[in-house]
Amino acid sequence: MAINVVLFEPEIPPNTGNIARTCAATGSSLHLIEPLGFSVDDKHLKRAGLDYWDLLDLNIYPNIEEFLKAHPQGKFFFSTTKAEKLYTDVTYEDECFLVFGKETAGLPKELLHKNMDKAIKIPMIENEKARSLNLSNSVNIVLYEALRQTGFMHLK
Template identity: 40%
Template sequence: MRVALYEPDIAGNVGTILRTAACFGVGVDLIEPMGFPWSDRGLRRAGMDYAAAGEVTRHADWGAFAAQLHGRLILATTRGATDLWDVRFAADDVLLFGSESAGVPDAVHARADIAVRVPMRAGFRSLNVAVSAGIVLAEALRQTR
């Protein structure tokens, strides 16, 4: 299982996701461009010192990522047609999360095998991407381990 981030905007969110993934032994794919510079100093500043402890792969763009994709692509999105609790995860799934400002484009939605949403109370728009990633990853790992 892997977590993939599509053109993330906020270094702090990426840092939180990298830390979560490293703690659970899950690799992370970063699909560029990102909204912040990727550097040793920048990583430390954003609290991403766990990047070295985890498996992080950077991809130049969506095409480069999609070309190497194996397993199902599970897109977490507010537009998801399937509730998280109704998904049956597999160990080789890739859990994809969009950028904080724009999500993912329609072409990426179309490529997803499953578009899943975290059920929330009516009237609430969305969760923070790092919180959402933690919830979806925890449920996926609960089911597959």
């Protein structure tokens, strides 16, 4: 019983380390889709997660196809600045998957095109210089809304 956080081809070790720490502290599972922009043994990644790594349910997949094949019945939410629905406009369930794209490019256009009905966004000002929020901040915002909606399950 957990919310699943999915990072598609993450590139920046401290972002993934911060997300790993949040997942560990909330009992959420972390799924990484390769290629990664770093090694999971990276010192910056480990430092960001501090001593939480032994609490983390970490799963790594060679590509998006293998990830989707491993979770055919999953309820997915795809985070993108291109969505119409806000992250607060959907109903999250236990064991749902919150999918986030890589820092420099987001999620693949083909994946979004097939799943726009499941796409969510965090509202921001309209300004070409403010393209997106930091990945670890975005994950925290959406994850905590999912946890709130599911009654913070096993958290105290």
